[in-house]
Amino acid sequence: MNTPVPLAPPRRLVDVTVDGQEVRVPEGATIMQACAQTGVSCPTLCYGDTLTPKNACRICVVEVEGARTLAPACSRPVEPGMAVRTDSDRVRHARRTVLELLGSSVDLSTTPQAQEWMEHYDARPERFGPRAAPAPMGERDARRAGEHEPPTGAVAETVEQPAKIDNDLYVRDYGKCILCYKCVDACGEQWQNTFAIGVAGRGFDARVSTEHDVALPDSACVYCGNCIEVCPTGALSFKSEFDMRAEGTWDESRQRQTTTVCTYCGVGCNVTLHVQDNEIVKVTSPHDNPVTHGNLCIKGRFGFQHVQQRRHD
Amino acid sequence: MDLRFLDAVPDSLEREAVDAVLGPAESGWDGGERRAGDLRYARGGHAARARRDLLLPALHAVNDRTGWISPAALDYICRRLTVPPAEAYGVATFYAMFSLQARPARVVHVCTDIACAAKGADRIRAELAERLGPPGDASGEQAGAIWHESPCLGLCERAPAALALEAGSPPRFAVAAPARAEDIAALMTPPPVDTTPSNGHRPATTFAPSPLSGGTVEPAPSAAVPQAGVPGLVLLRRIGVVDPESLDDYRAHGGYAALRQALRLGPAGVIREVVESGLVGRGGAAFPTGRKWEATARQPASPHYLVCNADESEPGTFKDRVLMEGDPFSVIEAMTIAAYATGAEKGYLYIRGEYPRALSRLENAIARARGRNLLGRDILGSGFDFDVEIRRGAGAYICGEETAVFNSIEGRRGEPRSKPPFPVERGLFGRPTTINNVETLVNVLPIMLMGGPAYARIGTGGSTGPKLFCVSGTVSRPGVYELPFGATLRDLLELSGGVAEGREIRAVLLGGAAGAFVRGDELDIPLTFEGARAAGATLGSGVVLVLDDTVDLASILVRIAAFFRDESCGQCAPCRVGTVRQEEALRRLAGGSASRRTELRVLRDVGAAMRDASICGLGQTAWNAVESAIDRLGVFAAPTTDTTEEAR
Incomplete structure (x- = not known):
């Protein structure tokens, strides 16, 4: 049997230096790929392995010798002779401050690795003062561009607000949103082509929203859940996960992941079932799967209830 | 792309306004009436989406006609242009001059930015709030109009300024500058509908040629050019000399x-x-x-x-x-x-x-x-x-x-x-x-x-040619001045008459909100790119905003910080959150309640991260003016007599 071999045109190799270590990477590779080759890791939030980098979070910034400002490692292509520093004072300062800014304005409690990075960079989000009370539901969505309530400075403003629970499948908890644009890109032109959500408003009041902030069932949403798949902070989560976290029963250490093939149609998408106490609690898809690239439809993502219909007699 | 619309029906005014920009709809596929023939073909793909660039003009058309963009109007625009409603909503809510909520046809923008603040805009704002209710409040006695605080309106030579825009067919505008509170209140009073026919020889323009009543008569542009008519001008030579319409x-x-x-x-x-x-x-x-x-x-x-x-x-x-x-x-x-x-x-x-x-x-x-x-x-x-x-x-x-x-x-x-x-x-x-x-x-x-x-050969080796400078603030002859590069700040201030008798120059803001302050004793800075750079400042867009010793610098800095917080697009984290933290820290400092050392540390840390890690020039420069005010002007410096302050 012949196995198809994907062929790409050969790419020239360029020499770059990462923290003093020379490395050869294909032309057009990003600084992050060059870093990975030398074993240097960059913290990332808005980077998604299945999406075009948006470089909005700026946490992966590195110092490129001779450049006026820091460069986002996730998206900046390497250039021949480029010398990159990933642990200079400027880089550490920028990463620490960005973590502080995000940590002080967003609930990062469910962001993987956030705590670890905070400790590593010695970030202290509490230095900006006590957190302001969460905004009432809908208040942030009604804000107008170009104006804001003058702050007193007594509290640090946040994006926190009650979670939006308007359907049985997933929850949008925008108090945890760092505005990485990944859900918008996954819903829109990069994957799903549904365009149910966009970024609305401006500046600190910018938020991910449906048109006129209508509830999801009234929007174009098709419940593919591909936005949940890419969300880096847990702002978007399965209703099952959200409820279990609220109850305090969510425990990833007790969960088992099983990757299998979706049985609904003939496409053959891989689904990874996350099982806790013999109940499916969420479904993801492997990002390196050539069929799905991490994407599913409503059936693969949410149509698992029949599996666990048990007789309770 | 399978778009889902709200199925709200636009009224005839909205439909007309949109169709005037986009032309009539061809079929049910692009928002027109659905006919049997529409079922025999499908319209979509790149061709249908190719007119996305008309979204902003279409939004303007509706906003100009009815004063706001209703859900039905936005829906209709989306159908006409095959734009997903969530994206169009994101675009419409990005701009401060659009409203997604119903509001009166007349909107008065009252500038409270730096140049106007130096000329008493704060007082006017307080007076207006008392007379007309808070900004954005349409419920007061002036039910036909609404007022907002505005960033710089570009009328700095006549500060303080206000601009009224009234939706209609055609929309109209009026300016009050220099404005007193009563002038702005007059702008808020809609007069009986003015139906002056437009001049038939004039090509159609977006705004009606005759201004709204209630405003002051706007002087000719040459009034902003104190040098108008002076021989030897290069860029400004025709201002006030030619008829700008001919x-x-x-x-x-x-x-x-x-x-x-x-x-x-x-x-x-x-x-x-x-x-x-x-x-x-x-x-x-x-x-x-x-x-x-x-x-x-x-x-x-x-x-x-x-x-x-x-x-x-x-x-x-x-x-x-x-x-x-x-x-x-x-x-x-x-x-x-x-x-x-x-x-x-x-x-x-x-x-x-x-x-x-x-x-x-x-x-x-x-x-x-x-x-x-x-x-x-x-x-x-x-x-x-x-x-x-x-x-x-x-x-x-x-x-x-x-x-x-x-x-x-x-x-x-x-x-x-x-x-x-x-x-x-x-x-x-x-x-x-x-x-x-x-x-x-x-x-x-x-x-x-x-x-x-x-x-x-005009100017200096590193900065060639003539340059326009926008002189505003507390000088006697504010306006646009043309000087060859190489003149000093002192030359320019002499030309513009300097500050009032008995007053001292406390600071000059060079380059605007993204620029830097220099002190009143640094007037020998040559106005060239290299000269400004050597002095640690920037010429930027040519702003020379003079503040005398009557101006409260701390409140000016808070205004600058508020400006950047309002105008940040929100895309990258350092600028989106950093501009908020900067304003909060400045408010604490200006209020005098905070520990100076802690707050200055916060400002410097946030400022450095914005400068280094923001995507664009806005975030990268959002801390420039504040930094220069702290370092050069000594705003928020510890009083020299009070040693306990330093210890905090």
Whole structure:
């Protein structure tokens, strides 16, 4: 049997230096790929392995010798002779401050690795003062561009607000949103082509929203859940996960992941079932799967209830 | 792409307004009436989506007609242009001049930005709030109007200023500047409907030619140019001399001689002259214009585009407004030359929404130039085709950033793109694009007429040519001044009459909110790019905002911080949150309750991260003015007598 071999045109190799270590990477590779080759890791939030980098979070910034400002490692292509520093004072300062800014304005409690990075960079989000009370539901969505309530400075403003629970499948908890644009890109032109959500408003009041902030069932949403798949902070989560976290029963250490093939149609998408106490609690898809690239439809993502219909007699 | 709409029905006014911009709908597929024949074919794909760039004009059309954008109107626009409603909502909510909530037809924008704050805008704001209720409140006794605080309106020479815009067919505007609270209250009082017919000889413009009643009569643009009529001026020579509405008058005063010279030189010859002139961009970044043109002209991809950046929004800047109002044909002629040199057939002039008079003058100029074959096909028999389309911003400082302009024109949120790729390679619609500021382009006319080398002899070695400075604040003759590079700040302040008798200059803000403060004893700074840089300041867009010792600097700094917080696009974390933290820390400092040392540490840490890690110039410069005020002016410095303060 012949196995198809994907062929790409050969790419020239360029020499770059990462923290003093020379490395050869294909032309057009990003600084992050060059870093990975030398074993240097960059913290990332808005980077998604299945999406075009948006470089909005700026946490992966590195110092490129001779450049006026820091460069986002996730998206900046390497250039021949480029010398990159990933642990200079400027880089550490920028990463620490960005973590502080995000940590002080967003609930990062469910962001993987956030705590670890905070400790590593010695970030202290509490230095900006006590957190302001969460905004009432809908208040942030009604804000107008170009104006804001003058702050007193007594509290640090946040994006926190009650979670939006308007359907049985997933929850949008925008108090945890760092505005990485990944859900918008996954819903829109990069994957799903549904365009149910966009970024609305401006500046600190910018938020991910449906048109006129209508509830999801009234929007174009098709419940593919591909936005949940890419969300880096847990702002978007399965209703099952959200409820279990609220109850305090969510425990990833007790969960088992099983990757299998979706049985609904003939496409053959891989689904990874996350099982806790013999109940499916969420479904993801492997990002390196050539069929799905991490994407599913409503059936693969949410149509698992029949599996666990048990007789309770 | 399977779009889902709200199925709300637009009213006839909304439908008419949108159709006036987009033309009537062809079928049920693009928002028209559904007929049986529509079922026999499908319309979609790239062709249906290709008109996305008309989203902003369509939003303007509705907002101009009814005063706000209703869900039904937004829905109709989306159907007409095949734009997902969630995206269109994101675009409409990006701009401060659009409203997604019903509001009165008349909106009064009261400038509270730096130049106006230096002239008592705070007092006016307090008085207005007392008389008319808080900003944005439509429930008070002035039910037909609403007022908002506004960032700089570009009327700084007549500060404090207010601008009233009234939706209608056509929309109207009026200005009150210098304004007292009663002038603004008068602007808020809608008069009986004024039905003056428009002059039949005048080409149609967006705004009605006659102003709203209630405003003060707006002086001619030359009133903003104290030097008007002085011999030897280069850029301002026609202001106050020619009739800005007359092409004949423009030609009688040397207009279109530069274009003829350019056509004789050929594109390569034009670029050579511009390179030799040493002209650099006047919008703030000071990039060599010749190099930019050369790089665009060289690009094999086609078509090429030209964008004239007239989104002059830097607080304290009004030079481009004066040029566009007083000598609009020069902008069009200069754009034609730039397009000829860089191989562009289509140019966009992106003008900020707060400039209705400049917009009318430019619309008139373009129509008249088209009428005489100075735009269009085969210009002056040269075989060169070029036309200009005006795009109006809607209240977003960030849209002056060169790549944010592109997104705004394309009908997307005005968020800057990350560079590289640079505009010369991939700009508007992903094509090679030259983007120049109005003043930069206007400089090309004298370069064509006198030749690059002669132009390069004006000014200094590093900064060639004449430069416009926007002098405002507490000086006796504020306005736009033209000086060759190399004059000192003192020369300029002498020309503008200095501060009032018995007052002292406390600080001068150079370059606008993104610039830096210098002290009153540093007036010997040469006004050149290299001189300002050596002094640790920047010329930026040419703002020279003078603050005497009556002005409360701490409150000015808070206003600057509030400005950046309002105008950040929100895309990148350092700027989106950093500008908020900066304002909070400044409020604490200005309130005097906070520990100075802790707050200054916060400001410096946040400022450094914004400068280093933000995507675009807005975030990178959002801390400049505050930093310079702390370091150079000693604002928030510990009182020297109080040693306990230092210990805190």
